[in-house]
Amino acid sequence: MDETAHALGTAPTLWELIRRRAGLTPDRPVLLQGDRVLTFAGLRDRAERVAAGLHARGVRPGTVVAWQLPTRIETVLLSAALARIGAVQSPIIPFHRDREVGFALRESKAEFFAVPGEWRGFDHTAMAGRLGARGVFEAYDDLPSGDPSVLPPPPAAGTDVRWIYWTSGTTSDPKGVLHTDRSLIAGGSCLAHALRLTADDVGSIAFPFAHIGGADYLVMLLLYGFPAVAFEKFALPDALDELRAHGVTTAGGSTAFYSMFLAAQRERPDRKLIPTLRLLAGGGAPKPPELYHAVVRELGCRLTHGYGMTEVPMITMGSPDDTPENLATTEGRPPPGMEIRVVDGEIRLRGEAVCQGYLDPAQTAAVFDADGFLRTGDLGHLTGSGHLVLTGRLKDVIIRKGENISAQEIEDLLHTHPGVGDAAVVGLPDEARGELVCAVVERAPGAEPPTLAGLTAFLRAAGLAPYKLPERLEVVTELPRNDTLRKVLKYRLRERFGQGRPAERP
Incomplete structure (x- = not known):
């Protein structure tokens, strides 16, 4: 990490990180969406006005505000405004419906709920009414606004719980995962350092910003001062024109995204899919080695894959200077400060990027061992070079x-x-x-x-x-x-x- 990014990474809160970056490169873009551009100074200034509007509605430090919004500039502004106030925000994936949303609202005791209105054929405002949500307001195009002079001082400590993220709930009810600004900044810092990005890069956010990867990515943009193209709806080949127009250099999201890019390249093997693309990166699902080799061979770019989870957004990450063998067969190495312990094949973690636990204290007690390591439920081992190899999940082992x-x-x-x-x-x-x-x-x-x-x-x-x-x-x-x-x-x-x-x- 360069010296400027390292210094910014010591910011105690997300808002302080936004403020420092806006002071360094105020006129540089942070988000690009269609023909719209948001600069770093615009992020700071507009978020403060939105924070004042929220404050006028009764949002205070510690107020729980849930939001279920697509990946838009307005969504990032709202999230930044809540960080300015010091509210507790609970992002909810926009594709979730009554069961998952109702559970999240009840468990978090949300006092306000921001929705997009009718979005992609579904009426989120009507759903909020069915669920008896409190403080419902639409935040798709128009955001609350006010005079920032009425705001209290921004939060000074980054160690208070200010984020409630939700696990996928693939086997039971979702768990409310508790994060601090400090843990999210740690995760984003590790991601930025591993990918070796620079201020000359142009990224892309093709996944829901409500995913914990959204906060990770925003921290990375703030640390290095480069922009990302934000997609409200991402699909190929539809997104290619915008990726090409903005000269995107790094893209990805997960294994499924790599496969989408590869399939699009195979439609026109005679021309490079995105001429400026030099790196695909992501995580969230296993990466078959053959997929790595196909991407490098056919897309003509590097592929670095990592390992993270809602509880720990960045655990390990491949680096562009790793060997092809390590990039193909491992999940990369842990950053400084991330301790990995393997107990009976299970990966356990301790470090600044690890969450504070869950909303349910019993779930918290069950997931941390006596030494404070988080039990992941994932199986794997560390190689002699310190790279992590995942071999499955405890519940994904077939006993025949x-x-x-x-x-x-x-x-x-x-x-x-x-x-x-x-x-x-x-x-x-x-x-x-x-x-x-x-x-x-x-x-x-x-x-x-x-x-x-x-x-x-x-x-x-x-x-x-x-x-x-x-x-x-x-x-x-x-x-x-x-x-x-x-x-x-x-x-x-x-x-x-x-x-x-x-x-x-x-």
Whole structure:
């Protein structure tokens, strides 16, 4: 990290980080969206006016304000305004509906709720009414505004809980994850340092800003003083014109985004998809090694992948100066200050970027061990060079006849099959085996549907042990994914295929 970014990274609060960056490069853009431009000084000044408008409505330091808004300049302004006041903000992914939103509002005890009105065919204001939400206001185009002179001093300490993020809730009700400005700044600082970005870069925010990755990315922009293109709705090839027009140099989000870029490149292999692109980066889901090699070979850029979670937004990250082998097969290295301990194969974490726990004290007590390390539920190991290799999740280990099988190992091999577009492997209940191995795959475009016999022969030839071979194959049009980083929802596959026919014989 350069000296300026390092100095900014010592800011105690997010608002102080915004203030310092605006003082250094006031006229440089921070967000680009369509033909709109928000500068760093504009972020500071407009956020203060919005903060005054919120203050006039009764928002005070410590007031819980939930917001469910798409990725727009107005959303970032609202979030910055809440940081200026020192309110507790609870971002909610805009695709969530009554069940998830109602749970978040109840558990957080939100006193205000900002919504986009009717957005993409869904009436969020009406939903807020059904849920009995308090202090509902629309914040899509118009934001509250007022005289900043009425505001109290900005918060001075970054160690108070001011953020409640929500886990994906893929297996049960979501958990409210408690973060401070300090933990979010630590995560964003680590991301910026690992990616080796500079003030000359142009980034992109293609995922919901309400995801914890949104705060991470904003911190990175503030530290290095470069802009990002914000997408309210991201899809390829629709987004390509804007990516090209703004000269985006770094893009990504997760494994699913890498695949989207690769598929778009394959539509026109004779021209570089985005001429200025030099780096794809992301995290949030396992990265098959073959996908790394395909991106580098066909897109002509670097790919750095990392490991993070709502509880710890940046744990490890690949760096552009890592070896191709490490970039393909590991999740990168932890930054200074992030301690990783592996206990019985499980990854445990301690450091400034780690959350303060959950809204539910019982959940907090269960997730931290006696030494203050957070138990991730992820399995892996550290290499001799300090790089982290993920091998699966505790709940994603298939136990067949007493033998532990890593779903990820099989998935990585399936991704190298020319007839497989994407794949997920799950364990399904089986009376004789305890669990059987089921492969669920998307067919690659233009390929014949794979067969169980063909896949198992391919996996045998790749060296997979016979006891790990899938005993059941399901070919689907599309794997179920969440709406943030497009993670595959394996619980839905278990629900869908967990009943019915027995294991097949290849």
